[in-house]
Amino acid sequence: MPASKAKKNRIxxxxxxxxxxxxxNYLGAVKNWAKNQDIQTNFIPVVDLHTITVKQDPQELKKxxxxxxxxxxxxxxxxEKSTVFIQSHIQAHTxxxxxxxxxxxxxxxxxxxxxxxxxxNQERVSAGLLTYPILMAADILIYDADEVPVGEDQKQHVExxxxxxxxxxxxxxxxxxxxxxxxxxxxxxxxxxxxxxxxMSKSHAHVRGHAIRMLDDSKExxxxxxxxxxxxxxxxxxxxxxxRAGVNNLLGIYQVITGKTVKEVEDDFKDARGYGDLxxxxxxxxxxxxEPVQKRYYDLLNDPAELRRLIQKGDNSAKQYAEPKLAxxxxxxxxDRDGN
Numbered sequence: 001m002p003a004s005k006a007k008k009n010r011i012x013x014x015x016x017x018x019x020x021x022x023x024x025n026y027l028g029a030v031k032n033w034a035k036n037q038d039i040q041t042n043f044i045p046v047v048d049l050h051t052i053t054v055k056q057d058p059q060e061l062k063k064x065x066x067x068x069x070x071x072x073x074x075x076x077x078x079x080e081k082s083t084v085f086i087q088s089h090i091q092a093h094t095x096x097x098x099x100x101x102x103x104x105x106x107x108x109x110x111x112x113x114x115x116x117x118x119x120x121n122q123e124r125v126s127a128g129l130l131t132y133p134i135l136m137a138a139d140i141l142i143y144d145a146d147e148v149p150v151g152e153d154q155k156q157h158v159e160x161x162x163x164x165x166x167x168x169x170x171x172x173x174x175x176x177x178x179x180x181x182x183x184x185x186x187x188x189x190x191x192x193x194x195x196x197x198x199x200m201s202k203s204h205a206h207v208r209g210h211a212i213r214m215l216d217d218s219k220e221x222x223x224x225x226x227x228x229x230x231x232x233x234x235x236x237x238x239x240x241x242x243x244r245a246g247v248n249n250l251l252g253i254y255q256v257i258t259g260k261t262v263k264e265v266e267d268d269f270k271d272a273r274g275y276g277d278l279x280x281x282x283x284x285x286x287x288x289x290x291e292p293v294q295k296r297y298y299d300l301l302n303d304p305a306e307l308r309r310l311i312q313k314g315d316n317s318a319k320q321y322a323e324p325k326l327a328x329x330x331x332x333x334x335x336d337r338d339g340n
Contacts, residue, residue: 009040012145012179014047014087014136017064021071022211023286024190024200026293027256029149034076042082043143043318044072049088049135053128070307071214074297083321085314087139092322097131097138099329103171104134104164113156137161142322144177151199155181172332190253193228196245215294218287225250225283236269236278238262247275250282257285 013033021030033042048065065086072084087093109130140148140161148158158181165176190200194209201211209227216224229246239248255265272278300307330336 009146010043010144011036011040011147011149012043012045012140012143013149014045014050014139015068015072016051017046017048017061017068018051019064020213020215021068021075022200022213023253023290024211026075026214026290027253028189030072030075030077033082034078037078037081042077043145043321044077044082044084045087045090045139045318046072046085047087047136047139049094050132053126053132066307066311067301069311070297070300071293073300073310074293075214079310079313083314083317084310085318086311089311089315090318090322092142092319092326093135093138096142096326096329097135099333100138100141100164100168101131101134103168106130108160108163109133112160114153133157133160134164137164140179141165141176142325143318144321144325145179146177147182148179149182152183155183175329175332190256191245191249193224193249196229196249197242212286212290214290215297216290218291221287221290222280222283225279225286228279230275230278234274236272236275237266247278250278254282254285257289 011033013029015025015029033044036042046065046068048061051061069084069086073079077084112133136157137160140158141164148161150158158179162178165178169175192198192200192210193212209224212221212224228250230250231244231246233244233247236247236251238251251265251269254260254268255262258265260268269278269281272281300310327337
């Protein structure tokens, strides 16, 4: 009798359609999603509902949402292996979020660090800003996700999701999987080119010289890397010294893209003539990495019918998981749709 296949871990990773995707997002997260999609089950919602906790321009939000979906596919996410979908297209998310909000103590939400930071000194705070961790919990729980890759700032929200799931299970019987927060690989954490002590992120991408955007042309990439902060040591090697964080970051970018070991990377630069050579070679590998992604992105964006087809495919796949799960929840709380 053939051995049964091991169950693949189900991973859920939401990504907001705000700002342009930059190299840190790609190398730190999206590239790994693509690399691992044969060994795990990926659910990747574009969480457009989360963006409207602050006012958005409707046309820009729509444009950013479809652009992000195209970029995910361009970065190697395979629609035959991973489920990419738009959160607002799956109404089960918001229905489950309402149900969970009725079992979640408000004190749990008020202790969220991000809520405290974002609401500080604001006269008016939307209810959505307070309750969006419940929607995040619904995003995760409705697919029975085993793991949720998050940064340190989102870890508390996954812990809250576990509390919400456990409370519901205690009230109504075993219903939800308790997800685990997993931290991204440290080696793929890219820092700002202008300040290598802070993480390269979309929230700082508007600062000139901070990040490399995935749609930057080759000249802009070269300019950004040439302006990158280094130091006065003129020594090209990895180091944990904060003063050498800039060089360490450039070597880290080179390492993640090439897949080489620390020793192999340092050996590659033994013949380099200073930081000018370092920056030139790093720019070269970055350009080689992003140019094929850009081509696939523009090809897909210029074929809106195909992009809509892929979005519909992902939406349909997500509904196959979300709708039966919601039906189970409704039955357990006495809101059976069939009346039985």
